[in-house]
Amino acid sequence: MKLYIYEGCPFCVRARMIFGLKNLPVELVILQQDDDLPVKLVGKKTVPILETDHGQVMPESLDIVSYVDGLSGQPLLTDQVRPAVQAWADKMGYVFQLYIPRSVELNLPEHQSPSAKRYYIESKTERFGDFAGLMAQTPELVAQVDQDLAELEGLMLGQGSLNQGLSLEDILVFPTLRSLTAVKGLSFPAKLQAYVEDMSKRTGVALFSGQAI
Ligand SMILES: N[C@@H](CCC(=O)N[C@@H](CS)C(=O)NCC(=O)O)C(=O)O
Incomplete structure (x- = not known):
């Protein structure tokens, strides 16, 4: 595939x-x-x-x-999503405002050609506003993220998973946390930090922590 x-x-x-x-x-x-x-x-x-x-x-x-x-044998994920976790995932759309202006500085392979990078900057600027303006909002946005991460940690029931076992909740939440690892100066509460690192290893999806901006 x-x-x-x-x-x-x-x-x-x-x-x-x-x-x-x-x-x-x-x-x-x-x-x-x-x-x-x-x-x-x-x-x-x-x-x-x-x-x-x-x-x-x-x-x-x-x-x-x-x-x-559903492909091979037993499904791994339960499709239960607690309403509080769904609400958390839904409200985190604002993370794009932190992530998008940083993503062009991360040397991502999809921005390798000059025309690809230009396309990204133009289309995202049209939708989210200019990148310098987004970067300037960092302090307020990070303060909001700090609160929201503390709330999420309070919803964690497992160690390698948000609920007691792997579920759709992990699919909804981990990608946002991974995007947040591109933000310098943002610290995850301890349990969430361990979760993000473990999930990165298990999924093979690298974090941006080493190049945070
Ligand atoms: N509902 C879609 C949303 C996918 C989506 O928004 N993908 C973005 C990239 S993060 C995209 O393809 N945007 C068009 C583009 O950038 O070319 C899904 O869950 O797969």
């Missing part, structure tokens, strides 16, 4: 997680940000896209997770 992704895309992290957690092989294909292959494959400019060995193509991260989890 092939998974078309951008390295920095949190929705792609969802799809990568299920392969890593189930220890299933997958060929990761990292597209340039301005590649229109997704339009050819699924009719819209989006990643992740899964291409099965039979040539079936599937967009939508959560559909991919559910398909892959």
Whole structure:
């Protein structure tokens, strides 16, 4: 199977997680940000896209997770999501305001060609505002994240998982935490820090901690 992704895309992290957690092989294909292959494959400019060995193509991260989890024998994830965790995931959209201006500085493979980087900056500036302005909001946003991380830690019931075992909650939450590792000066509460590091190892999704900005 092939998974078309951008390295920095949190929705792609969802799809990568299920392969890593189930220890299933997958060929990761990292597209340039301005590649229109997704339009050819699924009719819209989006990643992740899964291409099965039979040539079936599937967009939508959560559909991919559910398909892959159902593939071999016993599903790994329970699909229970506690309302408080869903509410937490829903309100964290503002993390993009911290992550997007930093992501262009992370040497991500999807920004390798000058036209890809230009496309990313132009399309995200149009949607989120100019990057210098976003960076200037860092102190207020980090203060909000600090509160929200403390709340999330209070919802942790497991060690390698948010609920007592692996569930859809991990798929909804870990990608946001991974994006936050790109933010310098932000510290995760101890239990969450251990969770993020463990999940990174188990899924093969690298964190940005070493290059935080
Ligand atoms: N609902 C979709 C959302 C996917 C999504 O928004 N992906 C972004 C990248 S993070 C994207 O492909 N944007 C278009 C582009 O950047 O070319 C899913 O969960 O798979």
